[in-house]
Amino acid sequence: MNVFRLLGDLAHLASIFILVHKMHITRSCRGISFKTQALYVLVFLTRYLDLFWAWISWYNFLMKIFFISSSCYILYLVHYRFRPTYDPSLDTFKVEYLVGPCFVLALIFNYHFDFSEILWTFSIYLEAVAIFPQLFMMQRTGEAETITTHYLAALGVYRALYIPNWIYRYYTEGTVDPIAIVAGIVQTGLYLDFFYVYVTKVLQGQKFELPA
């Protein structure tokens, strides 16, 4: 563990609390992509299923339980509790275009061709692109509630902080994980446009609006 990874994980936790808080205070899931949230459930289930056979630490174990259960809870909130506030006509990104290619890539580019490795690799690739339906939805509406942008900022910062973590691990442990690193850089790259608008508008007290 190092400070980058710890802060990254804390940003990830924060993003989930912000999202749940947003839905409770506004009593709605407006502006939230159900598809992205469903992809996160798939990401966490496929990556963290190893908690049944690989022991790492209490920290790792409890975080895995938390991410699986909170992502399922969020899916419940969007799909049942606040369903009337969900507009499927705005959430139209085709998830097949993400899940299919990620699965094929996981079959081709992995460390070992076995069940648990392919699940892990698939989850890494899918996590990198799972934000697409959410970004696509914002692109369509051209705006987002401020609290939704705080959620996305925390979620983007989480993986961005993993990059210095990998650099740190390379120098201190000599370890390199090309699959995680490449996917993590792609994942962070997808947020760059968003970060630009977030920093230049939202953090200056303005509303998040995309240029027409």
Add this chain to the structure above:
Amino acid sequence: EGKQSAHDEL
């Protein structure tokens, strides 16, 4: 072992 480092990450 053969596992890459990120397997112990979240």
